[in-house]
Amino acid sequence: MAELVGNVLVGQSGGPTAVINSSLAGIVSEALNHECIEEIYGSLNGVLGILNEDLIDLAAESQQAIRGLRHTPGAALGTCRYKLKKQQDFDRVIEIFKAHNIRYFFYIGGNDSQDTADKISKLAQQQGHELRVIGVPKTIDNDLTVTDHCPGYGSTIKYLATSLRELACDNEAMGQGDLVSIVEVMGRSAGWIAAGAALAKRRDHPHDAPHIILLPEIPFNQEKFLEDVRRVLKRERYCQVVVAEGLTDGDGNYVAADGATDAFGHAQLGGAGEFLSEVIANNLPGVKARVAKPGLMQRAAAHLASKTDSDEAFLAGQKAVQAAINGETDVMVTLVRGETDQYTCETSLTPLSDIANGVKKLPREWINEDGISMNFQFLRYAQPLIQGEVQPPFDNGVPSFSHFGRQRVDKTLAAYEG
Amino acid sequence: MAELVGNVLVGQSGGPTAVINSSLAGIVSEALNHECIEEIYGSLNGVLGILNEDLIDLAAESQQAIRGLRHTPGAALGTCRYKLKKQQDFDRVIEIFKAHNIRYFFYIGGNDSQDTADKISKLAQQQGHELRVIGVPKTIDNDLTVTDHCPGYGSTIKYLATSLRELACDNEAMGQGDLVSIVEVMGRSAGWIAAGAALAKRRDHPHDAPHIILLPEIPFNQEKFLEDVRRVLKRERYCQVVVAEGLTDGDGNYVAADGATDAFGHAQLGGAGEFLSEVIANNLPGVKARVAKPGLMQRAAAHLASKTDSDEAFLAGQKAVQAAINGETDVMVTLVRGETDQYTCETSLTPLSDIANGVKKLPREWINEDGISMNFQFLRYAQPLIQGEVQPPFDNGVPSFSHFGRQRVDKTLAAYEG
Numbered sequence: 001m002a003e004l005v006g007n008v009l010v011g012q013s014g015g016p017t018a019v020i021n022s023s024l025a026g027i028v029s030e031a032l033n034h035e036c037i038e039e040i041y042g043s044l045n046g047v048l049g050i051l052n053e054d055l056i057d058l059a060a061e062s063q064q065a066i067r068g069l070r071h072t073p074g075a076a077l078g079t080c081r082y083k084l085k086k087q088q089d090f091d092r093v094i095e096i097f098k099a100h101n102i103r104y105f106f107y108i109g110g111n112d113s114q115d116t117a118d119k120i121s122k123l124a125q126q127q128g129h130e131l132r133v134i135g136v137p138k139t140i141d142n143d144l145t146v147t148d149h150c151p152g153y154g155s156t157i158k159y160l161a162t163s164l165r166e167l168a169c170d171n172e173a174m175g176q177g178d179l180v181s182i183v184e185v186m187g188r189s190a191g192w193i194a195a196g197a198a199l200a201k202r203r204d205h206p207h208d209a210p211h212i213i214l215l216p217e218i219p220f221n222q223e224k225f226l227e228d229v230r231r232v233l234k235r236e237r238y239c240q241v242v243v244a245e246g247l248t249d250g251d252g253n254y255v256a257a258d259g260a261t262d263a264f265g266h267a268q269l270g271g272a273g274e275f276l277s278e279v280i281a282n283n284l285p286g287v288k289a290r291v292a293k294p295g296l297m298q299r300a301a302a303h304l305a306s307k308t309d310s311d312e313a314f315l316a317g318q319k320a321v322q323a324a325i326n327g328e329t330d331v332m333v334t335l336v337r338g339e340t341d342q343y344t345c346e347t348s349l350t351p352l353s354d355i356a357n358g359v360k361k362l363p364r365e366w367i368n369e370d371g372i373s374m375n376f377q378f379l380r381y382a383q384p385l386i387q388g389e390v391q392p393p394f395d396n397g398v399p400s401f402s403h404f405g406r407q408r409v410d411k412t413l414a415a416y417e418g
Numbered sequence: 419m420a421e422l423v424g425n426v427l428v429g430q431s432g433g434p435t436a437v438i439n440s441s442l443a444g445i446v447s448e449a450l451n452h453e454c455i456e457e458i459y460g461s462l463n464g465v466l467g468i469l470n471e472d473l474i475d476l477a478a479e480s481q482q483a484i485r486g487l488r489h490t491p492g493a494a495l496g497t498c499r500y501k502l503k504k505q506q507d508f509d510r511v512i513e514i515f516k517a518h519n520i521r522y523f524f525y526i527g528g529n530d531s532q533d534t535a536d537k538i539s540k541l542a543q544q545q546g547h548e549l550r551v552i553g554v555p556k557t558i559d560n561d562l563t564v565t566d567h568c569p570g571y572g573s574t575i576k577y578l579a580t581s582l583r584e585l586a587c588d589n590e591a592m593g594q595g596d597l598v599s600i601v602e603v604m605g606r607s608a609g610w611i612a613a614g615a616a617l618a619k620r621r622d623h624p625h626d627a628p629h630i631i632l633l634p635e636i637p638f639n640q641e642k643f644l645e646d647v648r649r650v651l652k653r654e655r656y657c658q659v660v661v662a663e664g665l666t667d668g669d670g671n672y673v674a675a676d677g678a679t680d681a682f683g684h685a686q687l688g689g690a691g692e693f694l695s696e697v698i699a700n701n702l703p704g705v706k707a708r709v710a711k712p713g714l715m716q717r718a719a720a721h722l723a724s725k726t727d728s729d730e731a732f733l734a735g736q737k738a739v740q741a742a743i744n745g746e747t748d749v750m751v752t753l754v755r756g757e758t759d760q761y762t763c764e765t766s767l768t769p770l771s772d773i774a775n776g777v778k779k780l781p782r783e784w785i786n787e788d789g790i791s792m793n794f795q796f797l798r799y800a801q802p803l804i805q806g807e808v809q810p811p812f813d814n815g816v817p818s819f820s821h822f823g824r825q826r827v828d829k830t831l832a833a834y835e836g
Binding site: 016077078161166168169199274296297387396397 | 433466490491494495496497498581583584585586587590594599601617618621709711713717718719721722724801804805807812814815816817819
């Protein structure tokens with residue numbers, strides 16, 4: 001295989017996670033090890049930065065800033081939900097790549113982003129611009145196919161499991177048989193995140209909170225819900241409910257959709273928690289419902305990031321660079337779980353086209369018969385992903401995060417009018 | 419002063435905090451040092467446990483369980499919002515105290531609870547039952563008078579400042595001039611908690627998030643709010659808004675009250691965040707609002723407890739016992755800030771009647787002219803309260819909390835029919 005000499009471009013796309021910057025750190029630190037890589041650029045706000053030629057010089061950032069990425073939430077390069085649509089957009093991307101001699105493109109994102117990477121790769125090939133494109137998985141939704149799990153997921157469910165266990169202490173202290181504590185979590189089409197709430201339970205304490213997990217996979221049945229709540233209130237004196245934002249009714253409609261859609265045509269949700277609160281108020285007199293909705297906090301909580309997750313995110317970034325150096329292209333790094341009882345995780349590669357726009361569902365057989373709790377198969381799957389704590393440095397009582405100096409790469413092309 | 423030999427009763431009341439159990443640990447561990455104290459009982463669910471004679475033997479709990487209280491949220495004894503009303507209730511309390519030879523009563527709670535403690539003390543005196551009653555302050559609302567600040571407050575604002583700084587990384591990464599990130603925090607009548615959000619800003623970075631803090635002290639003005647949002651969006655490309663649940667309009671009405679009231683006649687609130695989201699949707703086309711509402715999570719987040727706060731909560735418990743042993747009664751322990759630049763905190767005592775039902779307002783002069791940010795006086799006040807981290811032990815990826823064995827004290831009286 002001929003050595004490919006040129007520059008690296010990295011982009012981050014879609015919703016940030018607590019560890020997406022760990023993958024960036026993995027890419028940058030690994031890229032510095034290879035002499036065929038000349039410059040390491042970052043694209044600001046994903047593909048938008050490519051279109052607008054908003055590139056920064058990542059090698060100019062301090063080592064401190066790169067190291068600090070491992071405990072910094074958000075996306076240090078900025079991200080976007082912009083979807084390349086027109087041929088003109090794609091042509092512009094290749095034009096930019098040529099202008100800056102980009103030979104390695106690493107795109108950290110979910111399935112829409114891997115689809116974008118795949119299309120860019122194919123167009124570069126058509127246009128005879130030698131380019132290696134490697135996807136790095138990222139999504140708290142954990143819904144990418146092929147990979148065992150997705151960087152970002154473990155940290156989100158560690159945050160939720162911790163917060164729910166804490167909340168349970170509060171609820172238990174207050175409950176007199178009349179308190180329903182509802183927590184609305186993310187998860188539009190799959191219940192991976194809500195399911196992760198089950199990790200709040202202590203081992204061998206099946207009656208621990210959360211008592212009721214409402215998944216998008218199980219249509220909402222109001223009568224059953226109220227019956228479940230009544231039973232738990234009688235037994236525990238409080239009832240903790242976790243509900244995925246994407247909860248649907250028997251007809252497949254969201255119980256709390258507001259009709260709006262995002263740039264990819266997905267429905268924008270919110271309010272499943274408030275919906276349940278109203279169901280309680282209207283049907284269980286004397287019972288008080290309290291709603292919490294951590295919202296974007298659940299994907300930004302770097303102070304509770306899983307060390308396993310953070311390390312794997314970093315590893316995925318490193319492996320992406322190594323794969324590209326080895327001549328791979330059009331692939332995404334996947335995480336592969338070892339087959340022994342002791343959890344191990346290695347990486348592999350899979351074609352981007354396998355990932356693009358696919359969705360991995362939460363297996364129905366991991367949900368208990370009652371439809372509101374997870375069985376040992378899920379716990380065995382999820383438990384290893386939340387192990388270990390990342391300890392961010394605190395400064396004056398608050399975690400201290402990395403901030404890039406963002407030294408701009410000189411623009412060489414006319415502004416994009418696309 | 420004659421030594422008073424007898425038993426201790428401790429109760430926890432009102433909303434739990436991340437450190438109310440630290441105060442309990444302080445009381446129990448200090449009580450064990452004094453020979454005049456024979457038994458150490460806990461009342462389950464505050465005064466309800468007294469009325470119902472639901473007492474547990476705290477000396478029977480393991481040392482591990484007592485030590486673990488220092489990082490366990492909720493209220494290990496359970497709490498209540500029940501307010502003693504009838505003379506019959508008060509008589510029952512004294513009857514219970516006599517039956518169990520309770521000579522020391524420690525009540526950890528807010529102003530309503532200190533009012534209750536005061537009344538119990540006065541009735542015991544009338545009835546000739548020698549009793550020393552010491553209040554231990556507790557409230558995330560930070561609204562008790564006399565004391566410089568309240569145990570529980572520092573941990574809540576440390577949690578919020580951390581979460582907001584993390585959220586800002588996420589918002590900044592996503593913002594394209596069209597994202598308003600709204601976080602609704604607790605605070606019914608005073609803006610102490612919302613104000614604490616200001617600690618998320620880095621020193622000398624006045625443009626850091628949160629950009630707009632809406633306090634109950636400043637009536638909501640929609641035009642000004644929209645103008646503030648527009649200005650921040652233009653400058654920062656995203657706008658982080660913190661809103662207290664108790665935000666009011668110009669007429670003093672809550673912007674989002676649902677009309678319900680709690681046992682003490684306070685309006686039950688919720689929805690100020692959703693209210694602002696609607697204001698945005700109706701007035702700023704193309705701007706997307708995302709709402710987060712940590713709800714009770716903000717007072718249960720022991721994993722982000724302030725070490726300063728936790729230590730002071732413990733100290734307040736210890737000092738309560740020492741004061742009682744020294745013959746004090748009818749007083750609450752207060753926290754007194756030293757006058758040097760270097761923060762120090764000692765304790766003092768103040769009559770319960772000074773605390774009962776009083777409310778300490780956030781000083782108007784600590785709010786900037788713009789009405790949406792806090793000045794250096796507030797920061798100087800609040801900064802020391804969030805210093806230091808309590809590191810809870812993690813077990814299998816989630817914090818491990820103390821659980822009491824709850825060995826019941828034998829009932830000696832007939833069930834209460836009150």
